Every structure is written in structure tokens, then in C-alpha cells.
Amino acid sequence: MEEKMGGSNGEDSGEDQFPVGMRVLAVDDDPICLKILANLLCKCQYQVTTTNQAIIALKMLRENKNRYDLVISDVNMPDMDGFKLLELVGLEMDLPVIMLSAHSDTKLVMKGITHGACDYLLKPVRIEELKNIWQHVVRRKKPDSKDELAAPNHDKARGGTGEAGQTWVACSSDQKVNKKRKDQSEDEEEETEDNGRENEDSSCQKKPRVVWSVDLHRKFVAAVNQLGLGDQAVPKKILDLMNVEGLTRENVASHLQKYRLYLRRLSSVATQQANMVVALGSRGPSHLRTGSLDGFGDFRSFTGPGRFSSASLPSYQSRGTFGRLNSSAALTLSGISSGVIQPGNSVNGLRKIQPVVFPANQNQNGVLFQGITASIELNQLSQTKSTNHFGEYNCVDERNVFRISSSFPDARVVVGSSSNSLSTASGNALVLQGNTQQVQCSAAFENLPSFGMTSLNRESNDLSVRGSSNCLEHGRCSENWQGTVQLSNFPPSNEQLPSNNLQESIPWRNSSPSNGCIALSSMASSAFLGDSRADMLCKAGLNNSYSHVDSRVSASGSMMDQSNAVSSNTNDVSLFSHLNGEAPFAVWLSEGDKSSFDTDLRSNDNFLFLQSKPQNGFSQNNFESLEDIMSPVFKLEQNNETAFMDGGFGFDVAYPLGSCM
Amino acid sequence: MDLAALKTQLKNFVQSMFEEGVLDNQFSQIQALQDSTNPNFVEEVITLFCNDAERIINEINRNLGYQNVDFSNLDSYVHQLKGSSSSIGANRLKLACANLRQASDERNKEGCLQALQLITCEYCLLRRKFQALLHLERSIVELETNQK
Numbered sequence: 118m119e120e121k122m123g124g125s126n127g128e129d130s131g132e133d134q135f136p137v138g139m140r141v142l143a144v145d146d147d148p149i150c151l152k153i154l155a156n157l158l159c160k161c162q163y164q165v166t167t168t169n170q171a172i173i174a175l176k177m178l179r180e181n182k183n184r185y186d187l188v189i190s191d192v193n194m195p196d197m198d199g200f201k202l203l204e205l206v207g208l209e210m211d212l213p214v215i216m217l218s219a220h221s222d223t224k225l226v227m228k229g230i231t232h233g234a235c236d237y238l239l240k241p242v243r244i245e246e247l248k249n250i251w252q253h254v255v256r257r258k259k260p261d262s263k264d265e266l267a268a269p270n271h272d273k274a275r276g277g278t279g280e281a282g283q284t285w286v287a288c289s290s291d292q293k294v295n296k297k298r299k300d301q302s303e304d305e306e307e308e309t310e311d312n313g314r315e316n317e318d319s320s321c322q323k324k325p326r327v328v329w330s331v332d333l334h335r336k337f338v339a340a341v342n343q344l345g346l347g348d349q350a351v352p353k354k355i356l357d358l359m360n361v362e363g364l365t366r367e368n369v370a371s372h373l374q375k376y377r378l379y380l381r382r383l384s385s386v387a388t389q390q391a392n393m394v395v396a397l398g399s400r401g402p403s404h405l406r407t408g409s410l411d412g413f414g415d416f417r418s419f420t421g422p423g424r425f426s427s428a429s430l431p432s433y434q435s436r437g438t439f440g441r442l443n444s445s446a447a448l449t450l451s452g453i454s455s456g457v458i459q460p461g462n463s464v465n466g467l468r469k470i471q472p473v474v475f476p477a478n479q480n481q482n483g484v485l486f487q488g489i490t491a492s493i494e495l496n497q498l499s500q501t502k503s504t505n506h507f508g509e510y511n512c513v514d515e516r517n518v519f520r521i522s523s524s525f526p527d528a529r530v531v532v533g534s535s536s537n538s539l540s541t542a543s544g545n546a547l548v549l550q551g552n553t554q555q556v557q558c559s560a561a562f563e564n565l566p567s568f569g570m571t572s573l574n575r576e577s578n579d580l581s582v583r584g585s586s587n588c589l590e591h592g593r594c595s596e597n598w599q600g601t602v603q604l605s606n607f608p609p610s611n612e613q614l615p616s617n618n619l620q621e622s623i624p625w626r627n628s629s630p631s632n633g634c635i636a637l638s639s640m641a642s643s644a645f646l647g648d649s650r651a652d653m654l655c656k657a658g659l660n661n662s663y664s665h666v667d668s669r670v671s672a673s674g675s676m677m678d679q680s681n682a683v684s685s686n687t688n689d690v691s692l693f694s695h696l697n698g699e700a701p702f703a704v705w706l707s708e709g710d711k712s713s714f715d716t717d718l719r720s721n722d723n724f725l726f727l728q729s730k731p732q733n734g735f736s737q738n739n740f741e742s743l744e745d746i747m748s749p750v751f752k753l754e755q756n757n758e759t760a761f762m763d764g765g766f767g768f769d770v771a772y773p774l775g776s777c778m
Numbered sequence: 779m780d781l782a783a784l785k786t787q788l789k790n791f792v793q794s795m796f797e798e799g800v801l802d803n804q805f806s807q808i809q810a811l812q813d814s815t816n817p818n819f820v821e822e823v824i825t826l827f828c829n830d831a832e833r834i835i836n837e838i839n840r841n842l843g844y845q846n847v848d849f850s851n852l853d854s855y856v857h858q859l860k861g862s863s864s865s866i867g868a869n870r871l872k873l874a875c876a877n878l879r880q881a882s883d884e885r886n887k888e889g890c891l892q893a894l895q896l897i898t899c900e901y902c903l904l905r906r907k908f909q910a911l912l913h914l915e916r917s918i919v920e921l922e923t924n925q926k
Contacts, residue, residue: 149827149862156811156819193857219861241804241865 136251137162140184144174144202145191145217150240154189154217157244163251171197175205182210186254189238192218192225200232207233213253217242256328327368336361337372346380781921788914795907798870805867821915824908827866831901834859835894838878842890852882852890859897871900 141163145151151167158165166185168174171194178185188206192199203214215236216229229237235253238246329337340358344350352370359369792809795801812819838855841847860875874897881889 147830147858147861147865149823149830150865152823152826153808153811153865156816157807160811191861193854193861195854219857219864240861241807241867243804244807244810 136254138164139251139254140164140166140186141250142174142177142185142188143167143190144171144188144194145169146194146196147191150191150217150242154242154247157242157247158189160244161247163247170194171199171202175202178206178210178212182212185212187213187215187250189215189217189250192216192220192229200228203229203232203234211257213257215250215253327364329372333359333361333364334372337369337376341373341376346377781918781925784914784918784921788911788918791907791911791914795911800870800904800907801867802869803867804864808866817919821912823866824912827862827868828905828908830862831859831871835898835901838894838897842887842894847887847890849882849885853879856882868900868904871897871904874900 141158143151143154143158143165144167145154146169148169151169155165155167166177168177171190174188174190175197178188190199190202190206194202199216199218203216206212206214213235214233215238216234217238217240218225218229219240221239226237235256236250336359337355340355341350343358344354350373352366352373355373356364356366356369792801792805796803796805808823809820834855838852838859841852841855856875856879860872860879863869863872863875874893878890878893878897881893
């Protein structure tokens with residue numbers, strides 16, 4: 118299937134108003150993504166052709182190499198691996214290819230880059246990112262004939278930063294660049310590169326551009342060093358020293374300018390790092406090498422607003438030091454809350470930690486610090502019950518970050534259990550996992566405020582979810598969650614919190630103590646919600662938790678036995694009574710409603726009926742009647758409902774092993 | 779109801795979906811893509827999404843029904859669903875997919891089933907809301923055409 122949309126410009130008109138009319142070929146097997154992508158591209162005034170099969174895409178490309186300027190392709194496609202397509206296009210047509218994926222694994226991104234992708238975007242794609250993709254086309258213009266001015270591919274393979282000649286620039290922003298938004302910053306870098314090219318019309322496709330390859334830059338740096346960075350480093354002299362054919366003084370001049378900026382930036386980063394090192398007194402940026410998501414993920418997992426800070430901060434020292442934590446959870450907690458702040462090797466060390474950097478967290482920085490000190494104290498009072506901690510945090514600022522701090526006690530417990538391993542690299546992971554557990558609650562929240570970093574949020578959600586399930590194995594979550602339940606007064610800073618939290622709490626179901634967790638986590642999340650929103654969220658959250666609980670119960674039947682669950686049950690019950698039609702998906706589990714439910718579900722327009730069901734069936738529900746509800750669940754699930762919805766959606770979700778539709 | 783009131787209702791409804799986390803900013807982008815040249819974009823995308831999502835959920839369900847679950851197959855389905863959910867801005871559904879992906883990574887069938895249930899829940903909720911949304915949209919369009 119192939120579609121053409123976009124401007125009616127012919128093949129040559131693009132040059133005049135480039136990037137308007139740039140011809141893009143979009144390949145994605147997901148029709149929704151493809152449609153949205155195509156429309157977004159049109160909105161950017163590109164000329165778009167779409168296909169949902171890689172094979173067809175290749176065919177079209179092979180028919181006429183000059184028909185397209187740029188290819189955007191999904192990574193996961195049924196008929197051909199996106200990477201394979203990428204390779205072939207790169208080899209045969211030498212067109213810039215941008216990869217698209219819903220998953221943001223570092224490995225995948227790396228794979229994309231090494232296969233020659235000029236960019237790697239995460240779904241959902243935003244229009245801002247698409248507005249910049251024309252740069253890749255420009256960059257690919259016929260380079261200087263010099264050998265050193267290697268094609269972008271080579272440099273990519275080497276530098277792994279995605280763009281030729283940008284390695285040195287990217288280094289300084291390497292850490293912060295290693296995340297989804299790296300595309301953006303790289304684009305920005307390259308944009309300045311473009312701007313710096315005096316006498317060069319970047320919109321003209323025929324002029325050769327100087328590509329600052331690694332070798333070339335090395336020569337440049339050598340020349341500059343030889344001359345000394347002071348007055349002597351003038352472009353003319355540098356040019357002479359470099360002795361590179363075809364390089365003009367202007368090229369060197371603009372490159373020099375950028376280099377100076379880069380050095381300045383480096384030194385400011387260095388001071389920041391120095392600060393951190395001093396504060397922490399521990400190992401340096403050994404973990405700073407954030408291979409995009411890895412570091413990021415770690416960072417994120419144990420830092421409350423880590424996401425923000427990582428975005429803004431190049432140094433990820435916290436990760437390294439974090440791994441070193443032999444100390445109590447307080448450290449981890451503070452690590453979490455501070456995001457940036459490095460938990461020292463001792464509680465005292467924590468006190469010294471200054472909320473360094475993290476401009477992105479400005480709002481939260483101060484608060485975090487409070488949280489840290491508080492956590493330190495908490496930590497020292499290892500016997501302190503979790504409730505107490507909450508009391509302390511209640512007065513804390515409303516930031517999500519503090520939500521995180523509220524979960525400190527939990528972290529403490531968890532971390533304690535794995536403290537032995539903290540000193541090892543694996544301990545690092547454990548700690549992180551421990552953190553993610555609480556952070557689950559908080560991570561969800563953390564994610565929320567960062568609306569601008571939606572992609573990051575998603576990533577972190579993934580990671581934190583995984584982390585949390587690992588945490589479960591430590592078996593402490595029930596305690597933790599009980600603690601969190603007691604949180605009740607945190608004003609919500611982000612409405613999305615509960616939903617995120619709930620989602621993330623799902624994996625925790627895996628171990629029985631976590632049954633309580635589900636409800637608890639939803640409680641926690643709803644606790645975070647304040648005002649009227651809380652109600653809505655609670656309902657939604659409760660609905661979620663309820664359904665989770667349901668499945669959990671049906672799965673193990675042991676939920677009722679969980680004291681944790683019971684304690685949370687009461688909370689949930691009260692919340693449930695507030696439900697008013699927001700719990701359809703919980704409701705459909707109730708027996709009486711089942712049959713009518715099915716009917717309703719089948720009818721398109723009667724979906725709203727679902728709402729009425731919960732009200733009747735639900736408000737009286739409490740956990741004692743969960744069992745009643747559970748049996749219908751079993752029945753419902755065992756029932757081979759084939760046509761749940763129009764799409765023939767089978768509802769026998771969980772348990773009919775072998776008894777499919 | 780008059781046109782302005784309907785539009786406000788729609789706006790509020792969408793806003794409530796944002797607040798509940800059912801939808802996120804990506805949906806705003808989609809709404810922004812709808813204009814005079816593309817008057818039914820939102821509806822088309824929603825319809826496309828619902829059909830596709832149901833198909834995938836069915837497939838996942840079917841897959842999980844087998845004795846030996848093909849987890850890699852499952853993973854690709856989840857990936858798809860996650861991709862489309864995130865593209866349309868279905869925030870909670872997307873998060874639910876993350877759960878399933880994790881359970882699938884762990885080869886944990888039980889976890890997968892639970893996660894699938896959550897996905898189903900979220901999808902039901904979403905679909906219900908989408909239907910309401912589309913209903914509102916259609917009413918608005920109808921009123922607008924009648925007024926012309």
C-alpha cells in the first residue's frame with residue numbers, strides 16, 4: 118500500500134524552498150503511527166509518500182533513487198527488519214534514514230546508529246522533531262572530496278554520536294545527550310554547524326560542505342594546541358598548520374569559534390563535576406558514561422527528578438556513587454530525591470551534599486535538599502516507623518519529588534535488605550531496583566511533571582517498571598507499601614500520577630506480598646492527589662487497583678489473606694464508595710452485570726451503559742465481597758466470549774488456558 | 779444544546795481525559811492536525827486505532843491461551859500496541875503495555891495474563907471515552923453543517 122501526500126511540488130522545486138517540499142518516504146507497519154506520521158510530515162510541509170511494507174519501500178527506492186530525499190522507517194516491521202532496510206538504503210541509495218521505534222533501548226539505538234541511521238526517534242513522534250529532520254538531508258550533501266571529510270556513516274560508526282564531525286561537540290553534551298532528546302541537542306549542534314558555515318548556502322544542494330571528521334578535528338586541535346589558545350590561534354595560522362587541501366580560512370574560523378565555545382562549556386561542566394566530586398568525596402564519573410538509556414535509566418530510577426536533572430546535567434556521578442552506597446536507604450532515598458545529589462558513603466556525607474546543578478529541577482532542588490536531610494535523619498533512626506517519616510514529609514513541598522521522599526522509608530527497608538550487595542556493581546543494580554520500587558510510586562510522579570519530556574517518561578516508566586519487579590524479589594514491598602499507604606496529604610502536582618503509578622504497580626503483583634502493594638500503590642498515588650482531582654484519580658486508580666486486585670485474587674486467591682491488602686482494602690473501600698461511573702472496568706467483573714455487560718459491550722453506542730453498572734454494583738462492594746466478585750471474574754474469564762466488542766474482542770483474558778475463543 | 783456549549787463540553791471532556799491520564803499531549807498534536815483540509819482526522823485516527831488495538835489485544839489473548847506461549851511473537855504485538863497507543867496519546871494504555879512487555883520479557887505467563895487484563899481494562903475505558911468524544915464531535919459537526 119502506498120500513498121502520496123503533501124505538496125504538489127515536483128522533484129526539483131524542493132531546492133528552491135528547501136526544506137519545504139522535501140520528499141520523505143515513511144515506512145511503518147502500524148497504520149495509526151503511519152497515518153499520524155504522514156500528517157505530521159505534511160504539516161511540516163514535506164512531500165510524503167507512505168507505505169506499510171519495507172519491501173515496497175525498497176522497490177520504490179530502487180526504481181528511482183532520486184525520488185526521495187529522506188526515509189523514515191520503523192524498526193519493528195513484520196516483513197523486514199528495520200535495520201536491514203536501513204542498511205540497504207544506506208548502501209544502495211545513500212539516502213539519510215531515520216529510525217523510529219516505540220522502544221528506546223540503548224542497544225536498539227546503538228544498533229540503529231551503527232547501521233547507519235542518521236537519527237533515531239522515539240514514538241510518539243512529535244512535530245518539533247520532524248521539523249528538524251531536513252538537516253539530515255543537507256548534511257548528506259556531497260561532501261568535500263577530501264578523504265578526511267568522511268561520509269557521515271563512518272563517523273557515526275566511530276563516534277556513535279550520530280553525526281559526522283560532531284563527536285567533539287557531542288562529548289560535552291554526551292551525558293545529557295544520551296537520552297531520547299539527544300536527537301534534539303544533536304540537531305541543535307548541527308544547526309549551529311550549519312550556521313557557522315559562512316559563504317555556504319546550506320539550502321543549496323550542490324555545494325560541498327566541509328565535514329569536520331574526527332581526523333580533521335584532531336588536526337585542528339593539534340594545530341590549535343601548538344599555537345596555544347591565546348592570540349596565536351588565528352584561523353590563518355591554524356589553516357597553515359593543518360595543511361589540509363580544500364579547507365578554507367572561513368571553515369577554520371567558524372570551527373574555531375565553536376571549539377572555543379565547547380571548551381568554555383567543558384570548563385563549566387568540569388566545575389560542576391568538581392563540585393559534586395568534592396561534595397561526595399567518592400568516585401568520579403565512572404558511571405557517567407551514560408550509554409543513553411542505561412545511565413539515564415539508572416539515574417532516573419534512583420533519582421526523583423532525575424530525569425530532569427539528567428537532561429540538564431551532563432554528569433551522572435550520582436549513579437556511580439549510588440552504587441557505592443553501603444549505607445542506609447536514606448542515602449538512596451536522598452539519591453532518589455535529590456536526583457542529582459550524590460549520596461555519599463555515609464549518612465554524614467549526605468548532609469554535605471549540596472543540591473548541585475540540576476537547573477531543570479530548580480523548583481525541586483531546594484525541596485529535595487530538605488528531603489535529604491530529613492531522610493538522613495530518618496535513616497539514622499532506623500527503627501523509625503514509616504508513618505513517622507510521612508509525618509515529616511507531610512509538610513514538605515508538594516512537588517512530586519517529595520512524593521518520592523515520602524517513600525523513603527520504604528526505600529530504607531528495601532535497601533537495607535540489599536545493602537550487602539550495594540558495594541558491588543550488582544549492588545548498584547539492586548539498589549537501583551530498590552529505589553525503583555519506591556520510585557515506582559514516585560517515578561510515576563516524577564514522570565508526570567516532565568510533560569516536556571514525555572518520551573523520557575515513557576522510558577523511565579519502562580525501566581522503573583522493570584526495576585520494581587526486581588524489587589519485589591527482595592520481598593519487602595509489602596512493608597513499604599504499607600508505609601506509603603499512610604501518605605495521605607500530598608497535594609498532587611501531577612494528575613497523571615495515579616495512572617502511572619498503577620500501571621507500574623502491576624508487576625509487583627508477582628509476589629504475594631505485593632497484593633497489598635497494588636491497592637496500596639494506588640492508595641499512595643491517590644494520596645498524592647489532592648483536591649477534586651484526587652477523587653477522579655482515585656477512582657481511576659481504584660478502578661485500576663481494583664481490577665488488579667481482582668486478577669490477583671483470582672490468580673492466587675490469597676489476597677484476602679494479606680493483611681496488607683486488608684489494610685489497604687479499607688482505604689480502597691472508602692474510595693470505592695466515591696466512585697461514580699469511573700469504574701467500568703472494575704464493574705464488569707461483577708456477576709450480575711456480566712450478561713448485560715456483554716450485550717452492552719457489543720453495541721457500539723451503548724458503551725456508556727458501563728458507567729451505570731459500577732454505581733450500582735460497586736459502591737456497596739467492599740473487600741469482603743471481593744470473593745463474590747472474584748468468582749464472576751473466573752466465570753467471565755472462563756467464558757469463551759468471542760465477540761466482546763465490535764472487533765471480535767475476546768474477553769476471556771486471564772485464565773482460560775487452552776480454552777481460547 | 780448550542781454549538782458553543784457543545785464545543786465547551788467537548789473541550790472539557792478531553793481535558794478530563796488528560797487529567798485522568800487517559801490521554802496525554804500527543805493527543806493534542808493529533809487534534810492540532812485536524813483542520814479544514816483534514817476535517818475528520820481525529821475521528822479517522824481514533825477509529826483506526828480502536829480497530830487495530832482490538833485486533834492486537836485479541837491476538838495477544840489468543841497467544842496467551844496456548845500451552846507454550848510464543849513470547850517473542852507476543853513481544854512484537856505489545857510493541858505494536860504500545861507504538862500506536864503512544865502515537866495517539868493513549869497514555870494509560872501505553873503504560874499498561876509496558877507492564878505486559880516486562881512480563882513477556884520475563885517469560886512470565888501469569889504476569890502476562892494479568893498485564894493483559896489491565897490492558898483490556900484500560901482499552902475498555904479508553905474506547906468508551908473515545909466513543910463519547912466522537913459522539914460529541916459528530917454532534918458539533920452536525921450542528922455546524924446545519925447552521926450553514
